[in-house]
Amino acid sequence: MSSSALVLPAPAKLNLFLHIVGRREDGYHQLQTVFQFLDFGDELTFEAHDELQLMCDVPELVNNDNLILKAARLLQAHTGCVKGARINLVKRLPMGGGVGGGSSDAATALRGLNILWGLQLDEDTLAELGLQLGADVPVFVRGYAAFAEGVGERLTPVTPEEYWYLVLKPDCHVNTTEMFRHQELTRDTRPIKVCAALNGLHGNELTNDFQPLVRRLYPEVDKCLMLLDNSGNSSMGQAMMSGSGACVFVPFASREQAEATLAGIYSEVNGFVARGVNTSPLHNSISQLQSCVN
């Protein structure tokens, strides 16, 4: 890696609740959710290069459908830029885990290449390009915890408690498209206001509308939710699934409490502990870079 390489994080997200409140004519679903970031995720390194090249420690992710390459090609098409880049992805986030790994990688690619290629695109433009790549990309581009509506792109900044989370990774991948298409998915939850969303966080009234379906179809998810419910832990709220699954999470007041709970069930399931943060680690890294330049 050369000294001029740009290294940026691609953090995970959690959906602190997720309601499906309708379906658009094009089949996309209208959601209400609160996104919060984790201080844990993938890492991307960008270096100037003649061609566009992706490297990754997970070989099957090096293909033309990777959202990082799609983001790079979208930027080239939008700006006419003909520069290339060598991009290295360190993959830490579970795939098909509902913690937004692919979307976060795409957002970090948009932000990183905007800097590497000197494009000077503003945040609104990057978020609009991001939405073309996936409904979850805009929140990662904008980088603040948010109450999200529409397909996930209408964002109101919020500041939920920054708890420590124990995140369990059930031994299965859940396909988001299949879950959204499933005929037993409920799509008629009554819309709520942002203040009701914030007041209800970590209580019992706000849930994840994918959860009953996914836990029935995937016994691994059911097992993880039961493990957390029965662990006698000192959590600050109920165990819940993130996004369309499969990861499940539970909030704690301290890292020690989260780690102690993980230690008690570690022989049965994989997981990690990370802090919930209302400003994306990607944004902190970019702000630091900018303060070094100025």
Ligand SMILES: C[C@@](CO)(OP(=O)(O)O)[C@H](O)COP(=O)(O)OP(=O)(O)OC[C@H]1O[C@@H](n2ccc(N)nc2=O)[C@H](O)[C@@H]1O
């Ligand atoms: C469910 C959520 C909640 O945050 O997260 P994940 O479980 O993926 O992490 C997101 O809405 C997922 O967003 P994202 O993963 O970007 O989805 P996309 O690539 O845009 O869409 C994948 C497919 O899901 C369906 N889809 C997606 C978003 C949405 N609001 N309605 C939909 O019906 C569409 O069929 C689409 O073809």
Ligand SMILES: Nc1ncnc2c1ncn2[C@@H]1O[C@H](COP(=O)(O)OP(=O)(O)O)[C@@H](O)[C@H]1O
């Ligand atoms: N950079 C990427 N990282 C992970 N998955 C990616 C990436 N680009 C495309 N994908 C595809 O997206 C699928 C799900 O993406 P991911 O974001 O990990 O899950 P989720 O949307 O459930 O959080 C993967 O199974 C993979 O086929």
